[in-house]
Amino acid sequence: MEIVVTGRNVEVPDHFRVHVTDKVGRLERYDHKMMGMHVELFHEPNRRQLKTCQRVEITGRGGCGTVARAEATAKDFYAALDLAISKLEGRLRRSHDRRRISGRRARATAGRGGTTITEELPDLMVEELPTGEIPIPAPRAHDEHLNGHHGEGDLAEREIAEVEALAAAYNGDGADDPDPCPGRVVRRKVHTSQPMTVDDALARMELVGHDFYLFSDSDSGEPSVVYRRRGYDYGLIRLGT
Template structure:
């Protein structure tokens, strides 16, 4: 399994790279089909955020769902420890789900909102290439927007909720395989979820973002 460590706004020390390899040694035990783990270390330059100035993002890629975890702390080693703990827990859940998949999923309570009209988009710059993250400022303000393009196949709501849990996000954008509608699943309170759909069906044979 390949481990790729990169730094954003920071140079990654060799000592930290070796520590990453040691911490991620259990990944292959829980995910034998994993081919690569991307490790991204980001340094926040704002002194007001010194307590969370170091952020570590871990992404497992292979023959299966992409599984991600991230954490921030005042030290890159502490952030790595927390992110690794989250990642290993999600890998265990993915392994257990694979073992129990033949039993069929247990549907969580989902609040489905009616389709909403898609707003007319304003002219924007060309989107980034697939898998490439691009940062830009919002007009003349100091706000920085990070944009990333993903490629996805139509999936069921159950699969979308599973993918959302595996990447540790509070929402997940997908194309519903049954309705062909662009949809967003999101976390509500506890273990209940919601889903918003746009009344703009797409061809299910095409890739969608």
């Protein structure tokens, strides 16, 4: 598995590249089809964010367009890397267990075990890319690492009409709004993907750590969204004509 380490206006020393390669390489045991991992480092120069000034993003790409992603922030890059790897490892492990359970169900009987379908939609999150330039420090003692973590807020209920706004935001011209104002769509993306089943969409949603996943349903041929509900259930929404 190829592992690439880059920095966004951050100097990446050789000793940290070796540390990243050793840590990230252990994740291959969960998915041998993962072809490569890209680890990107960011620094937030705002002095008010000293406890979360270093950010690490890990993106893994496998066959058939599969993407696994996790990110974390901390006071130093070593702690941020550990947090991001912990998140990604959990997602890869759940995906591995899902594939194993799905295989057993398929061999036992078709149609066993369903997906809970309701009408809720989580909030859409917008990311900001920090800038700045700072070298990575030498390894620190364990007691200097940040031990905090980021919790995930509860999902709020939404009306089905909001799905149309979500679909519009993900099917625009791919350009960011140069002069955003409150209440306006500030990011537009166009995604291309092969039709897939609901189970495949759920698996990919778990791998990237999102609360929703937009896809083309191979069974109905319609644009659809799967999303995470409270507890351990999922929801499915389709746009009909």
